[in-house]
Amino acid sequence: MSLSERETALSVKSAPGNAQATALSPPGKRTEERRTEEKVRALLWRYNSEIIFGGSLEIKFTRNSSSLVSLSQHQGSGTLRLHELFCKAPTELLKDVIRLCFSNIDRAHARMLRSRIHDYIGANRHLAVATMSAPVYRRPQGSIYDLEEILKQVVREHVPERRLKNSRPAIGWSRQVTSKLMGKWIETPPMEKNVILINKLLDDARVPSYYLEFNVYHEILHDLFSISRARGRWIQHSVEFQKREKSFPHYARALEWEATELQKLVAFEHAAS
Numbered sequence: 001m002s003l004s005e006r007e008t009a010l011s012v013k014s015a016p017g018n019a020q021a022t023a024l025s026p027p028g029k030r031t032e033e034r035r036t037e038e039k040v041r042a043l044l045w046r047y048n049s050e051i052i053f054g055g056s057l058e059i060k061f062t063r064n065s066s067s068l069v070s071l072s073q074h075q076g077s078g079t080l081r082l083h084e085l086f087c088k089a090p091t092e093l094l095k096d097v098i099r100l101c102f103s104n105i106d107r108a109h110a111r112m113l114r115s116r117i118h119d120y121i122g123a124n125r126h127l128a129v130a131t132m133s134a135p136v137y138r139r140p141q142g143s144i145y146d147l148e149e150i151l152k153q154v155v156r157e158h159v160p161e162r163r164l165k166n167s168r169p170a171i172g173w174s175r176q177v178t179s180k181l182m183g184k185w186i187e188t189p190p191m192e193k194n195v196i197l198i199n200k201l202l203d204d205a206r207v208p209s210y211y212l213e214f215n216v217y218h219e220i221l222h223d224l225f226s227i228s229r230a231r232g233r234w235i236q237h238s239v240e241f242q243k244r245e246k247s248f249p250h251y252a253r254a255l256e257w258e259a260t261e262l263q264k265l266v267a268f269e270h271a272a273s
């Protein structure tokens, strides 16, 4: 859905005051993390002359998949949060990270560094995925709709590539009703099933089955067309993805319903809660 995205694990932020990262590292850092920290500190020291950051710095390793690099600063001291995945990064890439976070560089240079970091992340995405915790969701049998049945039907009619039961993602309702995200595709570590989450809001008799089918269809397309990177940007809905999406028989109808009726349902839920 236009409203539904798996925000992949790839944003590289350097935002003051960004404290979203979840530090999962136990109090005693693992050897790998300690080594990476030493490397980062050595690099910081080496580039000291061009580094604009003066105070004390804490380095934390996280599994936060939405912000892989972040630097928060407060009154001269700061916290650099790095995804665990950077423990495996070559020194050259750590240099890029440090330059991006600490040096006074122009936009073009920052863009180039960000792009190199993204390329590394893209190539090692499986490592980030492998450390993510399993998504939590409700069973597919809702009070009105059974997502398992819908998935089966959608696969049977439109996605022959996922005909085999064990090639299909798992599916379930979201635990919470949200007003924006109607569906989400979540990549899981190898050997585990990817997961499609559908907004609990749609388990409602006022929602036509074709709209639900369309959402499930959209998410399963993410399972077929993986995210790619081109000209410095991540592409989630490639040309092929969109072409395939438009081939859904109720495509126009589903979008029309979304544009008119979905908003009413959201407003109604909002008023009720």
Ligand SMILES: [Zn+2]
Residues within 6 Å of the ligand: 001, 002, 004, 005, 006, 218, 222, 236, 237
């Ligand atoms: Zn999508």
